[in-house]
Amino acid sequence: MKKLLTMLMLAVMVVTMAVTPAFAVIDIIPGNGGEGVNTTKPDPNFQWEEGGNSAQKPTNPPAVNNTIKIFVNGRQVTADVPAFVDSANRTQAPFRAIGEALGCQVTWVNETQKVICQKEGFKVEMTIGKKTFTVNGVNKTMDTAPLIKNNRTFIPVRALGEALNCNVNWDQANNTVYITSK
Structure with missing residues (x-):
C-alpha cells in the first residue's frame, strides 16, 4: 500500500511539473516578507528555441493591466485621458482632473504655458x-516636469499633492496613487 501511494504521489508531481507554465513561476527571496518578488518584465525580443517543451510555451500570456488609478480622499478621479x-x-496626470479633485481653482495661462492651482491659502504654479x-x-524643484x-x-501628481500639503x-x-488631505 505504501508503494502504491508513493508511486501515485510521484506521478501527480511529475504531471503537475510538466503542465505548469514557465511564466507562472516567481522567485521569492526567503525571510524578507515577500519583498524579493522578481518583478522584471519579460524580454519582448525573447525567442523560444525550436524543439523545446511546447507545454512551456505560453500561447496566450495573461493580460497586464497598466491602467493607473488615482484616488483623492477616497474617491476615484476620472479623466478623459489616462x-x-x-x-x-x-x-503624470491630467492637470484639471487632479486639481479639481483636490478642491482647487485651476487656471491655464497659454502665453506662459503655466498652470495655476489655488486652494485655501495655497497657490501652486508650474510651467510646462x-x-x-x-x-x-x-x-x-521636482525631478520631472x-x-x-x-x-x-499633465502634471506630476506627487509634486502637486505635496505642494497642497x-x-x-x-x-x-495595484498601479494606484492615493492622495489624502492632512
Whole structure:
C-alpha cells in the first residue's frame, strides 16, 4: 500500500511539473516578507528555441493591466485621458482632473504655458517643461516636469499633492496613487 501511494504521489508531481507554465513561476527571496518578488518584465525580443517543451510555451500570456488609478480622499478621479508614468518614473496626470479633485481653482495661462492651482491659502504654479515651480511664491524643484501630451496638460501628481500639503502614496501592486488631505 505504501508503494502504491508513493508511486501515485510521484506521478501527480511529475504531471503537475510538466503542465505548469514557465511564466507562472516567481522567485521569492526567503525571510524578507515577500519583498524579493522578481518583478522584471519579460524580454519582448525573447525567442523560444525550436524543439523545446511546447507545454512551456505560453500561447496566450495573461493580460497586464497598466491602467493607473488615482484616488483623492477616497474617491476615484476620472479623466478623459489616462495618467501615465513618465521617463523619470513619475506619475503624470491630467492637470484639471487632479486639481479639481483636490478642491482647487485651476487656471491655464497659454502665453506662459503655466498652470495655476489655488486652494485655501495655497497657490501652486508650474510651467510646462520646467522642473522648478512655486508654492505661495517660494521656489521648489521636482525631478520631472509638467508636459503636454495629446493636447492635454499633465502634471506630476506627487509634486502637486505635496505642494497642497497632502499625503501622496503609490501602491505598486495595484498601479494606484492615493492622495489624502492632512
